[in-house]
Amino acid sequence: MNKKFLKKLKASAVSALTVVSCISTVFTANAGNTYLSSDFDSGSDGWSARGVAVLSGNNENYYDGGGSLFVSNRLENWHGAEIPLSENMFRAGETYSFSAAVLQKSGSSLNMKMTLQYTSNGMEQFDSIALVTADSDVWTDISNTEYTIPFGAANMKLYIESPESLTDFYIDKFTAAEKYTESYVVTGKGTVDGKGTENPQPQGNSSKGDLNGDGIIDVFDMIIARDLVVKMFSGSSGGIDLSVADMDGNGSFAVNDVVLLSKYILGETDSFPQAEILTTTTAPPDITPATTTTIAEVPHGDGNYMSEAEGKLEINAPSSFAQARSGVDYGKMELVTYYSKDGGIDKKMNVLLPAGYNTNEKYPVLYVLHGIFGNETSMPGMGIQTMVGNLIADGEAEKMIVVFPAMFTGSGAPGFNAESSRKYDLIREDIENSIMPYLEEHYSIKTGRENTAVTGFSMGGREALYTGITRSEVYGYVGAACPAPGIFETTDNYMHHEGCLTQGEFKPSVSPELLLISAAAFDGTVGNYPESYHNALAQNGVQHLWQIIPNGDHGGATVTPHMYNFLRLIFKA
Numbered sequence: 382m383n384k385k386f387l388k389k390l391k392a393s394a395v396s397a398l399t400v401v402s403c404i405s406t407v408f409t410a411n412a413g414n415t416y417l418s419s420d421f422d423s424g425s426d427g428w429s430a431r432g433v434a435v436l437s438g439n440n441e442n443y444y445d446g447g448g449s450l451f452v453s454n455r456l457e458n459w460h461g462a463e464i465p466l467s468e469n470m471f472r473a474g475e476t477y478s479f480s481a482a483v484l485q486k487s488g489s490s491l492n493m494k495m496t497l498q499y500t501s502n503g504m505e506q507f508d509s510i511a512l513v514t515a516d517s518d519v520w521t522d523i524s525n526t527e528y529t530i531p532f533g534a535a536n537m538k539l540y541i542e543s544p545e546s547l548t549d550f551y552i553d554k555f556t557a558a559e560k561y562t563e564s565y566v567v568t569g570k571g572t573v574d575g576k577g578t579e580n581p582q583p584q585g586n587s588s589k590g591d592l593n594g595d596g597i598i599d600v601f602d603m604i605i606a607r608d609l610v611v612k613m614f615s616g617s618s619g620g621i622d623l624s625v626a627d628m629d630g631n632g633s634f635a636v637n638d639v640v641l642l643s644k645y646i647l648g649e650t651d652s653f654p655q656a657e658i659l660t661t662t663t664a665p666p667d668i669t670p671a672t673t674t675t676i677a678e679v680p681h682g683d684g685n686y687m688s689e690a691e692g693k694l695e696i697n698a699p700s701s702f703a704q705a706r707s708g709v710d711y712g713k714m715e716l717v718t719y720y721s722k723d724g725g726i727d728k729k730m731n732v733l734l735p736a737g738y739n740t741n742e743k744y745p746v747l748y749v750l751h752g753i754f755g756n757e758t759s760m761p762g763m764g765i766q767t768m769v770g771n772l773i774a775d776g777e778a779e780k781m782i783v784v785f786p787a788m789f790t791g792s793g794a795p796g797f798n799a800e801s802s803r804k805y806d807l808i809r810e811d812i813e814n815s816i817m818p819y820l821e822e823h824y825s826i827k828t829g830r831e832n833t834a835v836t837g838f839s840m841g842g843r844e845a846l847y848t849g850i851t852r853s854e855v856y857g858y859v860g861a862a863c864p865a866p867g868i869f870e871t872t873d874n875y876m877h878h879e880g881c882l883t884q885g886e887f888k889p890s891v892s893p894e895l896l897l898i899s900a901a902a903f904d905g906t907v908g909n910y911p912e913s914y915h916n917a918l919a920q921n922g923v924q925h926l927w928q929i930i931p932n933g934d935h936g937g938a939t940v941t942p943h944m945y946n947f948l949r950l951i952f953k954a
Contacts, residue, residue, distance in 0.1 A: 415556055415557070415558045415562075416470050416471070416477070416557045416558060416559075417464075417466075417470065417555075417556070417557040418554075418555065418556045418557070419450075419464070419552075419554075419555040419556075420445070420446045420448070420553070420554060421438065421443075421446075421448050421449050421450045421552070421553055422446040422447050422448040423448070423936065423937065424438070424762070424763060424764075424936065424937050425438070425450060425762040425763065425764065426450075426464075426555075426762070427464055427465075427755075427758065427759060427762050428450060428462045428463065428464045428552075428758075428762055429462070429463060429464070429714075429731075429758040429761045429762045430452075430460075430461075430462060430463075430714060430761065430766065431459060431460050431461050431462065431463050431540055431542070432455070432456065432457055432459065432460035432461075432714075433454060433455075433456050433460060433711065433712075433713055433714070434452055434453065434454055434455050434460040434461055434462065435452075435453050435454040435705040435711050435766070435767060435770075436450055436451070436452060436462055436705075436762075436764070436767075437450075437451050437453070437703070437704055437705040437764065437767060438450065438451065438764075439451040439551060441572075441574055441575050442484055442486075442551050442571075442572060442573055442574065443551075443553050443571065443572050444482035444484075444520045444553035444554045444566060444570065444571035444572070445482075445553065445554055445565075445570075445571065446553075446554075448553075449482075449484070449551045449552060449553040450462060450551065450552045450553065451549065451550075451551050451705070452541075452549060452550050452551070452552065453549040453705055454705065454711065455543075455547045455548070455549065456547065457547075458542065458543065458544050458545060458546070458547065459542055459544075460542070460547075461540050461541050461542035461543070461550075462540060462541055462552060463498070463538045463539065463540035463541075463758075464538065464539055464540075464555075464758075465537065465538050465756065465758055466497075466537040466538065466539055466557070468535065468537070469794055470557075471530060471537060471557070472530065473530050473531060473532050473533055473534040473535070474529070474530065474531075474532045475529065475530060476527055476528065476529045476530075476560040477528055477529075477530070477557060477558065477559065477560055478524070478525070478526040478527070478528070478556075478557070478558045478559060478560055478561060478562040478563075478564075479495060479510055479511065479524060479525055479528055479539065479556070479557050479558075480522065480523070480524030480525075480526070480554075480555070480556050480558075480564035480565065480566055481495065481522075481523050481524070481541065481552055481553070481554060481555040481556070481566065482520045482521065482522065482523075482552070482553045482554045482566040482571060483513075483515055483520070483521050483523050483541065483550060483551065483552055484515070484518070484519070484520045484521065484550060484551040484553075484571070484573065485515055485517060485543060485546075485548050485549070485550040485551075486517055486518050486548075486549070486573075487517055487546060487548040488517050489517055490514050490515065490516050490517065491514070491515055491517075491543055491545065491546050491548060492512060492513070492514055492515070492543065492544055492545055492546075493512075493513055493514075493515045493521065493523055493541065493542075493543055493550065494509065494511070494512045494513075494523075494541070494542050494543070494544045495509075495510040495511040495512075495523050495525070495539065495540075495541050496508065496509055496510060496539070496540055496541075496542065497509075497510055497528075497530065497531075497534070497537060497538070497539055498537070498538045498539075498540060499530075499531065499534035499535060499536060499537045499538070500534075500535050500536045501531065501533040501534055501535065502533065506531070506534070508531055510525050510528050510539065511523050511524055511525040511528075518573050518574075519568065519569060519573070520553070520566070520568065520569065520570060520571035520573070520577075521566075521568050522564050522566035522567065522568045523541070523566075524564035524566065526560065526561055526562060526563060526564065527560055527561065539557075553571070554566055588625060589624070589625055589627070589628055589653045590602060590625065590628060590642055590645060590653060591625055592605040592606060592609075592625055592626060593605055594625075598642075598645060598646065599646060600646060602642065602646075603639075603642060603643060603646060606626070606638070606639050606642055609626065609634065626638060628641040628642055628645075628653045629641055629653070629654060630653070630654060634905065640874070641653055641654075685924075686894050686895065686953075686954040687894070687895060687896070687924055687925075687926065690895055690897075690926065690950045691926055693946070693949065693950065694897075694926065694928055694946050695942065695945065695946060696928065696930055696931065696942060697942055698941050698942045698944075698945035699945075701771065702768060702771055702772075702941065702945050703764045703767055703768055703771075703937075703941050704767070704771075705767050706771065706774075709736075709770055709771060709774045710736035710737070710770065710774070711736065711766055711767060711769075711770035712733055712734050712735045712736045712738065712766065712769070712770060713733070713734045713738065714731055714732070714733050714734075714761065714766060715731070715732045715733075715734065716729060716730075716731050716732075716757070717729070717730060717731075717732055717819075717823070719815055719816065719819045720815065721790055721811050721815045722811075722814050722815050723790055723807050723810045723811050723814055723815065724790035724791045724792070724804075724807065724811060725791070725792070726791065726792055728786070728787055728790070728811070728815075729756075729757050729787055730757045730784060730785060730786040730787060730816065731757045731758065731761055731784075731785040732782065732783075732784055732785075732820075732824065733761070733765075733766055733769065733782065733783040733784075733785070734782060734824075735769070735770075735773060735780040735781060735782065736770065736773065736774070736780075737780075738782075738825075739825075740825045741825075742780075742825060743825050743826060743827045744780055744781055744782045744824075744825060744826055744827060745779060745781045745782070745826075745827050745832035745833065745834070745951075745952045746781065746782050746783075746784060746820065746826050746827070746832065746833055746834070747781050747782070747783045747784070747834045747835070747836070747858075747948075747951065748783075748784050748786065748812060748816075748833075748834070748835040748836075748845075749765060749783060749784070749785050749835075749836055749837060749841070750786070750788055750808065750835070750836070750837030750838070750840075750841030750842070750844050750845050751785070751787075751788060751837065751838065751839075751840070751841045752838050752839035752840050752841055752865075753795065753797075753805070753839065753840035753865065754795060755787075755788075755840075755841070756787045756789075757785050757786060757787045758785075759785075760785050760837075760838065760841070761785055763838070763937060763940055764937075764941075765783065765785075765944065766783075768941070768944050768945070768948060769781070769783055769948060772945075772948050772949060777948075777949050778948045778949055778951075779951070779952040779953065781951075781952065782820070782824060782826060784816065784820065786808065786811070786812065786816060788805050788808040788840070788841060788844060789801070789804050789805055789808075790804050790805070790807035790808055790810075790811045791804040791807065797875040797876045798876055799876070799877070799878075799879050802867055802876075802878065802879065803879075805840060805844060806844065806847065806881055808844050808848065809844070809847060809848040809851065809852065812835075812848070813852070813855065829857075830853075830854060830855055830856055830857035830891070831857045831894070831952075831954065832857070832952065833855060833856050833857060833858070834856060834857065834858035834859070834860070834895075834947075834951045834952065835848055835849050835856050835858070835859055835860070836858075836859070836860030836861060836862070836897075836943075836944075836947050837860075837861060837862070837864075838861075838862045838863060838940050838943075839862075839863050839864070839865050839906070839907065839935065840865045840867075841861075842860075842861030842862050842863055842864030842865065842898075842911075843861070843864045843865040843866070843867050843868055845859060845860060845861050845864070846859065846861045846864055846868060846898070846914055847868050847881055847882070849889075849893065849896070850887060850888065850889045850896075851881075851882070851889075853889030853890050853891040853892070853893060854890060854891050856893065857893060857894045857895075857954065858893060858894055858895045858947075858950075858951040858952070859893050859895070859896045859897070860895070860896075860897045860898070860899075860943065860947040861897075861898050861899070861911070861914070862899045862900075862939050862940045862943035862944075863899070863900060863901060863904055863906070863907055863911060863933075863935050863939050863940075864898065864907070864910065864911050864914055865907045865910065866878055866907060866908075866910040866913070867879075867880065867881070868880065868881050868882055868887065868914065869881075869882065869883065869884055869887070869913065869917070870883075871910075871913075873908070873910075884917040884920070884921075885921065887914070887917045887918065887921060887923075888918070888921040888922075888923050889923065892923075892924060893925075894954035895926070895947075895950055895951060895954070896918070896923070896924070896925035896926065897925070897926045897927075897928070897943070897946060897947055897950075898911060898914060898915055898925065898926070898927050898928075899911075899928050899929075899930060899933075899939055899942065899943035899946070900912060900915075900927075900928070900929050900930070900933070900939070901929070901930055901933030901934050901935060901938070901939045902929050902930060902931045902932070902933060903933075903934075904933070904934070904935045904939075905935065906935035907935060915927045928946075930942055930943075
């Protein structure tokens with residue numbers, strides 16, 4: 382690529398670099414030809430379980446990096462792991478390359494299969510992408526570099542299964558890329574039971590800003606940076622090489638680094654600082670990492686449940702909390718479709734029924750809301766089903782029905798703009814007007830605020846607070862992990878937020894039994910905005926619990942302890 386072409390490319394890319402204020406949701410492959418990838422080094426990367434299969438992370442068996450996705454508790458052959466394919470990325474009739482590394486340890490060779498599930502003409506369809514015979518205890522390449530998505534395909538999901546066996550298996554290094562892109566995976570490489578051959582390493586160098594490793598810092602690196610920011614908003618921070626992505630030298634990747642990258646590409650600077658934090662937001666004061674678990678700004682009365690709950694909060698969840706265990710029944714996840722009156726569209730949600738679900742009993746309901754650009758699979762993909770099942774099995778949580786709705790309520794694609802924010806805010810009405818009536822008709826649920834809880838992560842944390850506080854007569858238990866800005870009018874690095882309430886209006890009409898906000902000590906994605914909600918509640922005299930997770934992040938390191946505390950405390954006042 383010559384310098385003259387690069388100058389033309391940079392000039393034509395100026396509009397694309399406005400990603401700092403509005404990140405596009407029309408996706409293209411990055412310069413490495415990749416549309417979607419999962420390394421499972423720090424989470425499930427948007428994958429969720431099929432049937433009653435249980436997904437968990439594993440750091441003893443992996444193809445590359447340091448972790449893989451372990452699929453267990455398969456009671457039917459089709460039970461496995463799946464990931465949705467966005468129609469903004471993957472288009473019917475077009476050809477793509479799909480690949481992954483799979484491992485099974487049954488003691489004999491087994492077939493492993495990659496399949497596309499989709500709807501066409503109102504009918505559920507299944508199409509084989511790749512089928513491979515995998516030897517036991519060997520990481521195996523499963524790929525098809527020329528797979529054409531059937532014409533008319535919609536509601537697409539890609540899943541991996543062992544079609545003739547109920548064995549547990551592992552998945553790593555999943556990649557969806559442009560057609561003819563060769564698979565990264567080499568059969569026989571990887572680590573099994575902590576031992577293995579030298580793993581192949583991605584190509585590239587460690588030059589700051591060169592995210593695709595092609596030796597040139599250009600708009601293609603900006604596209605990758607944009608996608609990394611989008612991934613962070615939904616809780617996935619794995620796969621980020623800080624030696625190239627940490628442009629400001631502060632030890633993390635965040636919007637500040639995207640700002641610096643854009644300035645470099647546009648020629649406004651010719652180098653990256655060793656340590657600089659650009660602040661273009663109206664964020665509240667910095668959070669100081671706390672060593673205490675909670676700060677109660679309003680005195681508690683004797684016998685008050687929130688006071689009792691405060692004494693039970695823990696900064697760290699036990700290591701076994703988010704890990705699947707043999708002999709535990711993790712309930713049944715059902716994917717259902719309902720009509721949203723407020724959105725005017727059909728929407729999907731996942732409904733988790735507890736172990737031993739019986740229509741002769743009634744169960745309280747917890748709503749769990751995802752981050753921006755997520756959907757009904759995002760929070761199950763963060764291991765919530767395993768967390769709930771373990772606590773119920775240990776007698777530490779009440780049996781409950783957990784609902785994972787897709788928050789975006791309306792047509793079109795979400796983005797960083799006021800219109801999208803309003804459609805996310807509509808989840809409040811969508812739950813009351815459409816989801817609750819659907820649940821009452823189809824499931825055995827308890828009603829009333831004492832049996833209703835809501836929590837969420839990032840954008841879902843914002844909406845959980847907005848919903849729980851403005852509808853406090855409906856929700857008795859409210860929680861938020863790393864809540865995003867937008868309830869109050871403000872401007873951050875992404876957009877101007879109109880706001881739903883003034884800070885003075887941020888108070889419930891009925892005091893919740895439990896109101897818990899959990900924040901990371903350093904959150905490079907939503908910054909200090911969680912503290913702004915804590916401060917507003919304190920100023921309004923609203924009793925609540927506030928905890929800072931010293932080792933938290935904008936992802937699982939904060940979500941896990943938050944859910945550990947919240948799940949143990951709800952429905953017990």
